[in-house]
Amino acid sequence: MNTRFNFIVNTIAAASPLPIRARPPLLRACGLEVHRTAVIGPHLLVGITRDVRIGEGVFINARCVVDGAGSLAIEPNVWVGMQVGFFTTVHEIGEATRRAGPGSHLPIRIESGAWIGAKSAIFGGVTVGRGAVVGAGSVVRKDVPPNTVVAGVPARVVRTLED
Numbered sequence: 001m002n003t004r005f006n007f008i009v010n011t012i013a014a015a016s017p018l019p020i021r022a023r024p025p026l027l028r029a030c031g032l033e034v035h036r037t038a039v040i041g042p043h044l045l046v047g048i049t050r051d052v053r054i055g056e057g058v059f060i061n062a063r064c065v066v067d068g069a070g071s072l073a074i075e076p077n078v079w080v081g082m083q084v085g086f087f088t089t090v091h092e093i094g095e096a097t098r099r100a101g102p103g104s105h106l107p108i109r110i111e112s113g114a115w116i117g118a119k120s121a122i123f124g125g126v127t128v129g130r131g132a133v134v135g136a137g138s139v140v141r142k143d144v145p146p147n148t149v150v151a152g153v154p155a156r157v158v159r160t161l162e163d
Contacts, residue, residue, distance in 0.1 A: 005030050008047045016042040024054075041082075049088065060084075061118070070105035070124050078110050081118030081136060088124040111146070131161065 008063070011016070013026040023029035023040040033053040035119040041062035046052065058074050061082040066072050070088025074080070080157070086108050094101025106124030110116065114128045117136030128144040130132060135151030135158070144150050 009044075013040075014043045014045065018042070027052075027054075035076075040093070055112075071107040072110075074110045075112040075130075076115075077112055078114050078116070080110075080116045081120070083119045084116050085121045087121060090124045114144075117151075131163070133161070 008026060009030050013023050020039055020041070024034040024038050026031065027034045027040065032046070035054060035058065037056050038054045038058040038060070039147065040060050041064070041116055043063045046061060047067040048094040049066065049069050049071065052066055053073045055074055055076040055078070057077040060080040063083045064080060067085065067086045067089065070157030072088060074085050088108055089105055091099040091103045093099055093105045094116040095113050095128070099114050108122055108124060109127040109129060111130040114133070116122065116128065116134045117138065119136055120134050120138045120140065122128065122140045126140055126143055129138065131147045133149040134140055134145045134155065135149065138151050138155040139153045140150065140155045144155070147161040147163055148157050149161065150156060150160050
């Protein structure tokens, strides 16, 4: 990882004393696409990817993680709870000498109006549909249909919402 990118994004922009409105410009300066109206809480950790797009009116709470080399697109008006992980690198199970087998980098897309509950994990290759809700603590490995509530480990549809 580029040392300058890591220092600016994961140290300066992530610092608690930094005003919330100062984070988007710093992240944009490092090559991330962050709308000027986005609100980014402290301690956002961004791994090796720079292919991050955060839309208008997005709120990302404290201590979230964007890990891996795949892309992350968060569309307008999405709310993300505390300590949510976006894991774009996935691995196959390897041989007994090294179970973390070959990896691949898959995109994650969070569509407009969705709400991701605290301490959830969203994995590569997943799209969370427009207006969907991911319950706190959920592990999401499959697409979430629009206007549904999913919860659990693994996440399952528990309710359908009106459009």
